[in-house]
Amino acid sequence: MVPALQTFGLDKRFGGIVAANDVSLQVQKGARHALIGPNGAGKTTLVNLLTGLLQPTSGRILLDGKDITRLRPHKRVKLGLTRTFQINQLFFELTPLETVALAVCERQELGGDWWRLLASRQALMAEVVSILERFGLADVMEERTVTLPYGKQRLLEIALAIACQPSVLLLDEPAAGVPEDERQAILAIVAALPSDVTVLLIEHDMDLVFKFATFISVLVNGALFVQGTPEEIARDRRVREVYLGEAAHA
């Protein structure tokens, strides 16, 4: 079976700094795959390479067997590769309703439609509302995003990615900075994602990783360090050293 997402020898250098070093990663279809690593290991750089915000110095990226290495970010989204951001990237002046409507419009290739009023597309709006309800955002969907509490913004961040109906979803620290009660809501949503959606989870929180992932890749200094099942990773002495070493420095 063709992996959902695959990289070959991905390199990224910023001057003398190697942010990604010969990364050859395979994410299987429908996987719950976690990417972990100490701070500065290059996890977010890798996500930026995969989604097209950065161009690799060398190497290739395949999405469902198709080479997307040179595609612009929005084209990758159209092919089913969507991400969330570690730090919320939202449209503060728009409402959650408008925010999610935007994503649904783009998925249905309506983004260039400058004639028909958005509000008159009832089926589309019904879908938008059902997504917002699923994320517990229906009661605030008419508020400007900037006025929402952080936890709600975080949920919207993820709702926005889900609204794109990705085949491969990259979650960049979805629970980062979220208070405990809302954290549970986010974890429940992540756990409830349809099984045909491939998920690559970038996370610091080991609890979440071991609860969620069926396969783990460890990134250290921009290179793949160890890969395996959660049990294998938990047993691996080198991984523990990397993390303990980090803890010792901190």
Next chain:
Amino acid sequence: MKPAAPVPFTGGLATRARWHPLEVLFWLAAFASYYFLPSKHLILTEIAILALFALSLDLILGYAGIVSLGHAAFFGFGAYVAGLLAKHQLVTEPLLALLLAGLAAMLLGFVTSFLVLRGSDLTRIMVTLGVALVLREIANRYAWLTGGADGLQGISMDPLLGLFRFDMFGRTAHAYTLIVLFVLFLLARRIVNSPFGLALQAIKGNALRAAAVGVAVNARLVAVYSMAAFYAGIAGALLTQTTAFASLDVFSFERSADLLLVLIIGGTGYLYGGLIGAIIFKLMQDYLSALTPQYWPFWIGLVLVVIVLVGRERFSSWTLPLRRLAAGSHWRAERARRIVGEGH
């Protein structure tokens, strides 16, 4: 012209798309001015042209976040195209010539849009300014075509649609510009409430994320920039057609800068800002220049400083009723919360 069936769950979106009585009143007043202020045709025509020009800038600044200090480039281009079409009897029907002038400006907008795609606000200010300056110098240099510093003279306008002559009182000119403004306003209103309009506002808010949900950011910006250039070109062409004259002044830096001032006075991002700003600006200019013919720019400058110091949010708060309408119900909810005192 719109399906008005209230859809409960589209709340703010539907509210915004629906016509509010105040808007109807605004346009009724605009059209009534034609009948009730017969001695003011000239200045009202000027206001309508400036309003259309400001509407154009609002499309890119208020909705897509592209700041321009050279929007006169398209205004001037439209003005000269309309002038040349009329002077050389190439297209004598004013309405058709108007459309052609708009399309010519749109083409120029399309070509130059690629210069404003990248870069910060500062880059965009410089690039747009540069384009307008270059066009002005070209018009100056090729005097055999444009009349150079003397302006494009000898324009005679045929009757509009072969029926309405441009009279010396400016009656036809006034009705003509007002109708063109209204039609283009309707179109703009449609555009900003469409999925395309939503995509623009998303790009303005966060281009990075817009791309990450699949918005073709560059294509959308090129489209809206071209569209705004079309509007500006039409405004310029209206000036030429209603005054039977075009001069280098149509490209001037002052024209672009005044336009920004108009939008700052009226507020951006709700379409009426340009219209209201144009009314205030022109009346102020008219009043001040009658008061002190030589020093009115001083007063305009003072007003600008005051607006910026007081804060344009607060200054334009008197337009809040209209803005709230434009922004839909969430503004109301937000204000209610602020009054209750539990805001963030």
